């Protein structure tokens with residue numbers, strides 16, 4: 001028997017990916033979709049500005065879009081709700097829905113840093129689900145957050161190195177795709193023939209969320225990692241999908257390139273390695289040996305967009321290593337991760353226990 005799912009904010013770039021996954025998922029059944037008032041009451045295929053490579057799934061084409069209204073969503077009695085709304089809007093809906101007892105997986109940045117709200121990148125910190133016990137004292141329902149896109153991609157590659165050799169400092173310079181800003185995000189006149197060296201609030205998100213994902217479980221919730229320093233510098237570039245990150249790390253131990261390659265390939269402490277989950281990539285981290293890889297257009301769909309691709313691993317001075325990472329921002333960095341979180345939750349029986 002499948003669990004009933006609703007996507008709130010189904011017409012945006014993340015919402016479209018969610019709808020696509022959920023229209024053909026072995027564990028979830030899509031029963032409702034919402035968008036803004038202007039689109040409610042319309043057929044999905046008439047209202048959506050569809051942007052994925054594949055056609056709109058047949059199951060969704062004729063679905064009528066509901067207004068994003070708490071009573072309406074509640075009346076559908078979903079087992080799980082995926083929200084992909086702008087963060088100022090999401091703040092209200094996420095909290096009201098968990099107060100009503102629903103399980104919510106939210107993609108927006110609001111509430112991500114609260115200690116009793118798991119901010120999950122499953123291969124890295126699936127065990128942070130345990131703080132739901134603390135959250136349960138606050139609300140009848142359950143709220144889990146999907147991390148910022150750069151942060152999901154970055155922490156996936158950092159985790160094995162952190163576990164094997166310790167990391168003290170991370171400098172990361174990003175080249176972020178247009179889709180990261182949403183369907184109406186960056187005007188073409190601003191980005192054609194251009195690079196924009198600023199994305200509002202992005203650097204704070206990468207810095208803080210990395211410390212939470214690589215943080216510690218305590219009786220009060222997740223405590224931020226206090227031995228790691230992450231310093232990002234972000235850029236919007238003229239690429240449709242796929243964030244490229246240029247990373248410089250200082251490790252505790254002096255390591256060479258082969259140590260790093262082995263650590264990334266093995267990923268010994270991968271938290272979901274032995275779980276059988278439909279959206280889990282076979283290899284969460286893929287290493288490319290070619291001197292000019294990874295590249296967004298060539299490498300973003302590795303592992304159906306759920307793997308990150310690491311390349312140009314180079315030794316710097318003592319204790320320093322540098323490399324490039326690429327990840328698909330609307331899949332690994334958003335909807336794919338959201339679905340994987342739901343699968344982890346279900347596999348842990350949390351979804352049923354917490355309803």
Ligand SMILES: NC(=O)c1ccc[n+]([C@@H]2O[C@H](COP(=O)([O-])OP(=O)(O)OC[C@H]3O[C@@H](n4cnc5c(N)ncnc54)[C@H](OP(=O)(O)O)[C@@H]3O)[C@@H](O)[C@H]2O)c1
Nearest residue numbers: 009011012013014035036068084085107108180182183334
């Ligand atoms: N894009 C990424 O790579 C990425 C990665 C990680 C996290 N996120 C986060 O995920 C969320 C969604 O991102 P996105 O890229 O999908 O954005 P988007 O393309 O702008 O889509 C936003 C969605 O929210 C709906 N919406 C907007 N205002 C609303 C309102 N007042 N009431 C009800 N619905 C409303 C839109 O409906 P209409 O179509 O009717 O306007 C649309 O379905 C954001 O918080 C974003 O920061 C995005």
